[in-house]
Amino acid sequence: MTIGLYHPGRSPLHRASAGAKVAGLLVLSLALFLVPSEIVVFASVPLAFAVYLSTGVPFRSLLAQLRGPAILLGIIFAFHLVFGTVAEGLLAVARFATLILLASAVTLTTPVSAMAELVEWGLGPLRPLGVNPAKVGLAIALSIRFVPLIAEEFRLIREAQAARGLAANPLALIVPLVIRTLKSADELADAIEARGYES
Amino acid sequence: MSRDVSTRDIVYIALFAALMAAINLVPAFQVGFLPVPITAQTLGVMLAGALIGAKRGALAILLFVLLVALGLPLLSGGHGGLSVFFGPTAGFIIAWPFAAFVTGWLTEINWRRMNAVLFFVFSAIGGIGVVYLIGIPWLAMVAKLSLWDAAMGSLIFVPGDLIKAAVAAVIAETVRRSYPLMQAAR
Numbered sequence: 001m002t003i004g005l006y007h008p009g010r011s012p013l014h015r016a017s018a019g020a021k022v023a024g025l026l027v028l029s030l031a032l033f034l035v036p037s038e039i040v041v042f043a044s045v046p047l048a049f050a051v052y053l054s055t056g057v058p059f060r061s062l063l064a065q066l067r068g069p070a071i072l073l074g075i076i077f078a079f080h081l082v083f084g085t086v087a088e089g090l091l092a093v094a095r096f097a098t099l100i101l102l103a104s105a106v107t108l109t110t111p112v113s114a115m116a117e118l119v120e121w122g123l124g125p126l127r128p129l130g131v132n133p134a135k136v137g138l139a140i141a142l143s144i145r146f147v148p149l150i151a152e153e154f155r156l157i158r159e160a161q162a163a164r165g166l167a168a169n170p171l172a173l174i175v176p177l178v179i180r181t182l183k184s185a186d187e188l189a190d191a192i193e194a195r196g197y198e199s
Numbered sequence: 200m201s202r203d204v205s206t207r208d209i210v211y212i213a214l215f216a217a218l219m220a221a222i223n224l225v226p227a228f229q230v231g232f233l234p235v236p237i238t239a240q241t242l243g244v245m246l247a248g249a250l251i252g253a254k255r256g257a258l259a260i261l262l263f264v265l266l267v268a269l270g271l272p273l274l275s276g277g278h279g280g281l282s283v284f285f286g287p288t289a290g291f292i293i294a295w296p297f298a299a300f301v302t303g304w305l306t307e308i309n310w311r312r313m314n315a316v317l318f319f320v321f322s323a324i325g326g327i328g329v330v331y332l333i334g335i336p337w338l339a340m341v342a343k344l345s346l347w348d349a350a351m352g353s354l355i356f357v358p359g360d361l362i363k364a365a366v367a368a369v370i371a372e373t374v375r376r377s378y379p380l381m382q383a384a385r
Binding site for chain 1: 204206207209210211212213214215216217218220221222224225239242246250258262263265266268269270271272273276278279280281282283284285286287288341342343344345348352366369370373374377378
């Protein structure tokens, strides 16, 4: 089972390790803001798009994912057009387009579990500061497990209210959801403690 | 997470992060006189601070933001992944854990006299004040806009945010009255 935005495949990016991809992304993003050459920034957009396409994810879902960011960049470009210069606007939009494309490519080709492992590994050096990577890992695993359960709970409450002829009302939905969540948190904590889990 | 975070705290943090994700399933709703739809996202941020306190609330939202970064499409409209943090509005999302902390801290020090009005004020200070204080300069810096332009562009979201603070206040007050365990848990 795959969860999240990850798309299984066999592209070169899929085969690269999560650490290498994230490190590369960070270096490139820093470089893009430090390099003064505009030509490099503009040339990076088609390159980033090529990388994005190389993930081998169906073209239609690639385009669908870009719609939200595209609208946002359009608004920013409009602001530059009205209050600044066209050149500045193009430069800002080109930078974002490159970074958003590359970051999406990393997310599309890296399973959530590989990213979670990377986080646990990255937190290792923070141990002396009192950060326990194993506890962070437990928290990540628990919440990933509980997202679908709470979403199901949400749907049940909504259906129960609809069956009684109530319209969707955020207040009436969220109060029972919060209370049920607090209750299940208490029960779950009791269950974990009863089994002597201490890390 | 720091030394004095118990297993019980971790469960609360994890479940509230999941709850934040579920709250984002509430479809964005349009209010007649407002130009932009209202999404439930910062509602979860305000509630986390108001209901489980500063530290646990902030960690719950931090965990939620981490889940988004790991590649789960948990933001409103099914967005997520690393690209969110490289876009122009990343500052608003990175501000959320701080916002939950401020709302939670104000709630904790006033816990004995909390009511709907105070919940509203504290939700607004955290969920609007802190979020904009970090998000707007971030937007201005990375999008090369002037602070003024960035602030003006963000202004259309304020009425919706005020409505959310009011909704958060009513929810927090209802939960405070109907779930007495909250006091014991604190």
